[in-house]
Amino acid sequence: MLARVIAREACRSSRSFAFRCYTIPTTQGAGNTPNLLNVPPPKKQKIDLRPAPIKPIQKPSPLSASKVPLSKPAKTNASTDSSTKLAAAKEEVQQAIHDAEAHGILKPPPPDANWFKRTLHTAIELLKFYYRGVKLIFTRRKHIATVKERVAAGGSPLTRAEFRLIQTQKDDIKKVVPFLIIAMLLEEVIPLIAIYAPWMLPSTCILPSQRQKIEEKRYEKAQTLAQDSRHIYAELKRTENPAGYLPLDSLSISGAPTAISGLLGLSTLGGDFLSARRIRRHLDFISKDDQLLLESGPDTFLTVRELKEALEERGMITKGLVHKDLQARLAWWLESVKVPSETIEDSAITRRLALVISSR
Structure with a gap:
């Protein structure tokens, strides 16, 4: 009988010890009542077995499609071609100026001049060349008037050289006014005109190398037209x-x-x-x-x-x-x-x- 009582008390002591191991004393408010912290079981991952809805592919509207810049590559190519042509034109102008300096038509800049001084010197020399060319047009009017008076008075007949000079003078008089306007406003554009619109320049305002280029382009144009x-x-x-x-x-x-x-x-x-x-x-x-x-x-x-x-x-x-x-x-x-x-x-x-x- 005594043995049963001892065994029962031992069992109660072990249960009380196990319970105390799983309790944590906490404080709430003013009282000190112990609470039991229950650890929540891990949640299971939700698996959605249904297929997700397929989103419709939105087609671009005609208005939005029209806004697509399809012409950008063409513009890029056009700008590249124009820049290439401009670079080639500048190179031709520089070559014409160097050739005129080598033949003594234009005075070359000093060897020790910097970029600004060289550019200013070349611009001044070109202005002098164009001034002398325009002056020659007005100067030879007196000579042509003398030739016409001689022929009208019954003197020696008109020679071929005089006839061609009179015709050249007529053409130059028509060109000199627009040429002077361009020379006063945009003097640096004149060498480009010699490349792209040589018919605008008076005969006395064309550099020798520019004249050669004009003749070459005229020949190429004639050959192209002859074939086409x-x-x-x-x-x-x-x-x-x-x-x-x-x-x-x-x-x-x-x-x-x-x-x-x-x-x-x-x-x-x-x-x-x-x-x-x-x-x-x-x-x-x-x-x-x-x-x-x-x-x-x-x-x-x-x-x-x-x-x-x-x-x-x-x-x-x-x-x-x-x-x-x-x-x-x-x-x-x-x-x-x-x-x-x-x-x-x-x-x-x-x-x-x-x-x-x-x-x-």
Whole structure:
């Protein structure tokens, strides 16, 4: 009996000890009552077995699609091409200035000058060159007036050199006013005009290397038109009436005035109407020049430069030809236009118009 009592008390003591191990005394408010801290069981991860809803793909509206800058690459390429052309133009201008300095036309800057002094020196030298060119245009007016008075008074007839000088003076007088305006406002743009619009410059205000570039571009333009306008030349040849004479009405064919202007080295701006007027005026000048060449006789000596200039004005290609070949071609031209027909209206112009396209 005593043993049972001892065992019961031992069991109670062990339960009380176990209970105290799992209790933590805490304080709440004013009292000191112990509370039991129950550790919450870990939550199970929620698994959603249903598939998530598929979001519809939004298509861009036509308005938003129109806002996409599709032309950006083209603009980039255009800006790159323009910057490349501008750099090439600047290089040509510098080359023309250096060439003029090497030939003594422009005074070179001092060797020890910095960038600012060199730029200022070059600008001043160009202004001097343009001033002398404009001054020459007004100075030779007196000489031309004297020549006209001599001819009007019954003196010696007009020579070919005097005739061409008078024609050059007329062209320069038309160009000098806009040239002076550009020179006073934008003097640094003038070398660029010599590259892209040489017809705007007076003959006395073009540097030698610029003149060479102008002639090269004129040749390239004539070659390009000769290749691209073969069908126009073929159609013009079919309109000859009679054979060897191209009537002025043929210039009404679409593209014909532009194709012929390129061969004659004339400007093609203004469309076919202005080009047709330029062609008539130019061929009238050529007919007078031919008459003076015929009057001077076959023994008249012309330099290679003068021969090339004469043939290019008549629409002939001179690249690669020597002095003898140039003389032979000019002699053929003069022989072909020696006797104009009296029964054909404007025979002097229509005959030359046919000769311009005869070799195309």
